[in-house]
Amino acid sequence: MSGEPTDQEDWRALSPRTLWLEALRAGPQSVRLLPVLLPIGLAVDWAYVAPALLAALLLAFGYSWLAWRRFRWRVAHNAIIIESGIFEKQHRTIPFDRIHDISVEQSPVARALEIARVGFETGAAADPRTGEVKLNSVSVSDAEELRRTIRLWREHALPQETEVSAVDDKSLFRLSTRDLLLAGFFNFSLIALGLAYLAVQWLDDLLPMDLLDPDTIVSFARQSGLELWLDANRWLFAIGLAAALLLVGFATGIIRTVLRNWDFRLSLGPRALRRVRGLTPRTDIAVPLARIQSAIVVTGPIRSMWGWHALYARSLASESTGAFDHQLVPFARLEAIDKVLEPLDVSRPGNAIEWQVPDLRVQAMPGAIAGLLLGLTGLGLAMLDRWEGPTVLIVSGLSLIYTAILAGCHRWAVAGTTLYIRRGWWERRLTILPFDKVQSADVCQGPLLRSLGCVRLDLGVPGVTAAASSTIDALPPETAVELRRRILGVQPRNR
Amino acid sequence: MRPPEEDIISELASEETNLLPVDPSYESVMRVVLLLVGMPLAVGISAVDYFWVAAAGGPAWLLTLVAWGAVAAIAVLAPSRRYARIGYSLGHDELRVARGYLFRVDTIVPFVRVQHIDLRQGPVERAFGLSGLVLHTSGSHNSTVTLPGLPSATAVAMREMIRKHIQSDFA
Numbered sequence: 001m002s003g004e005p006t007d008q009e010d011w012r013a014l015s016p017r018t019l020w021l022e023a024l025r026a027g028p029q030s031v032r033l034l035p036v037l038l039p040i041g042l043a044v045d046w047a048y049v050a051p052a053l054l055a056a057l058l059l060a061f062g063y064s065w066l067a068w069r070r071f072r073w074r075v076a077h078n079a080i081i082i083e084s085g086i087f088e089k090q091h092r093t094i095p096f097d098r099i100h101d102i103s104v105e106q107s108p109v110a111r112a113l114e115i116a117r118v119g120f121e122t123g124a125a126a127d128p129r130t131g132e133v134k135l136n137s138v139s140v141s142d143a144e145e146l147r148r149t150i151r152l153w154r155e156h157a158l159p160q161e162t163e164v165s166a167v168d169d170k171s172l173f174r175l176s177t178r179d180l181l182l183a184g185f186f187n188f189s190l191i192a193l194g195l196a197y198l199a200v201q202w203l204d205d206l207l208p209m210d211l212l213d214p215d216t217i218v219s220f221a222r223q224s225g226l227e228l229w230l231d232a233n234r235w236l237f238a239i240g241l242a243a244a245l246l247l248v249g250f251a252t253g254i255i256r257t258v259l260r261n262w263d264f265r266l267s268l269g270p271r272a273l274r275r276v277r278g279l280t281p282r283t284d285i286a287v288p289l290a291r292i293q294s295a296i297v298v299t300g301p302i303r304s305m306w307g308w309h310a311l312y313a314r315s316l317a318s319e320s321t322g323a324f325d326h327q328l329v330p331f332a333r334l335e336a337i338d339k340v341l342e343p344l345d346v347s348r349p350g351n352a353i354e355w356q357v358p359d360l361r362v363q364a365m366p367g368a369i370a371g372l373l374l375g376l377t378g379l380g381l382a383m384l385d386r387w388e389g390p391t392v393l394i395v396s397g398l399s400l401i402y403t404a405i406l407a408g409c410h411r412w413a414v415a416g417t418t419l420y421i422r423r424g425w426w427e428r429r430l431t432i433l434p435f436d437k438v439q440s441a442d443v444c445q446g447p448l449l450r451s452l453g454c455v456r457l458d459l460g461v462p463g464v465t466a467a468a469s470s471t472i473d474a475l476p477p478e479t480a481v482e483l484r485r486r487i488l489g490v491q492p493r494n495r
Numbered sequence: 496m497r498p499p500e501e502d503i504i505s506e507l508a509s510e511e512t513n514l515l516p517v518d519p520s521y522e523s524v525m526r527v528v529l530l531l532v533g534m535p536l537a538v539g540i541s542a543v544d545y546f547w548v549a550a551a552g553g554p555a556w557l558l559t560l561v562a563w564g565a566v567a568a569i570a571v572l573a574p575s576r577r578y579a580r581i582g583y584s585l586g587h588d589e590l591r592v593a594r595g596y597l598f599r600v601d602t603i604v605p606f607v608r609v610q611h612i613d614l615r616q617g618p619v620e621r622a623f624g625l626s627g628l629v630l631h632t633s634g635s636h637n638s639t640v641t642l643p644g645l646p647s648a649t650a651v652a653m654r655e656m657i658r659k660h661i662q663s664d665f666a
Binding site for chain 2 (some may be wrong): 441
């Protein structure tokens, strides 16, 4: 309580000109009211439409006004404090030390009104609902002052950054044309066939006959004598069809890969990785090394037979794109991947590492239950002499087998201060997670886990969109708690 | 009260530090919120029952009875159970929050990792003088940790303590 300043005059409101912005925005937004207003006009009376629209706009404006009245902020001696909320009040404290940078944005209208939107980049900006930190509109002078305050704070608090020597980027990885084509080969995809089907369906109305109607095809076959030919050369036809499918699939894969990864280069600059790739569009992005949180090595059952892997880096999204995964290496052998991992300060698990298998029962349980239910349905259908019966039975059997395989693929291991998590059978992902990148750790337990005496360890890692890559299912509680202690015990290296 | 084998997390909790309960009036807060949400629903269902089911000669009052019974049962039982599960401990460099009745979650956040701090207060909480503390860490997955049901003064004190840590760690 001692640190709470009591001076009340310090509070600032957002610029009242914010309300003009809100009012301007209300115009286009009132289009959304059309679905409500139209029925009123049609069913009741058109005379009510204008008053209803006015009432809605007034209500919206009243809400904006109330929100504006309730919003206030101030600069304390080492933090920014924001209070907001009409019904649920929120009091937010953002320490200066956590603000990496300040952005000042101005839309054309805002420029005319001489206000600016100030965004605080804290590294927590990923959840727009709760984590977004913004002052929607303050006067331009306030925005500039705020930026100065924080820049000053950072300068005196941070050690001066060492001079960046002007060295040329060091090449880390290049995808050769041979590997590019090979990668396309593994990218087999029948998506083109689906597109063709859609196209034919769409063209249906324009064509004189219905191409997808079996009757049309049969009658066409009869007329042209194709039927006789097919009957005579059944095997030839089947082989031809299969070959055509394969050709389409491989061609699609190769074309897509070439467009995306043409002349793929990854190089290491002074503080960032730089990646250039693609034909159209050719993209050039920089991934700051300090923002990379974890690395993921991906392979598949067929690719891994020849030792091909891909490498992704997970980083804090710096832009609004929401893409956390950066592909660093699309297709390479492990030696090439190791070379890229080196500047990231992580390494692949050695051969001697002891992989731990989480409780298989727990992992297989949900899939097994679903598979068994499906199996029972299939059995019931088969007993009723329905033709679907055997098919459903086969599907349920396959799903049971797949569940078992998948459960067996989830492993974890610890080496030094790095956690490795392996998952998946068709897409095999190995997540390399340094302890010091873990922000928080949950030990969770639902009814199913409780009945088996297990817990799940769920690690909060920046930039992880798919929760699965930072969780370990089904651990004994003691192991989970001990592991959590070890992980959280490692302090961050560079803040 | 609860069978011992059910309570793996709480037991482990006592190994490290004992978890403190949140303010007892948070139970009432949860109850009031549940009633505020549940009663309009029950009223709506009663209306459906009265205007359509009864009018169509269906089993009159059955739906109404079930709806109000469910609301009453949930409002009586759920808050006390949930309250019993919420616990926290404030270590010298981390906050631990355990919560959840059916699905239990036990979270630890080192203060070093906190990016910014919210205090939250809904209308019902305000009436009871309670606040919730929300810690934001970096990133998107599991990035907020909420500790509800603290007396407002405690919540402010905890926020100030965590804030000091963020500064001292900085050097």
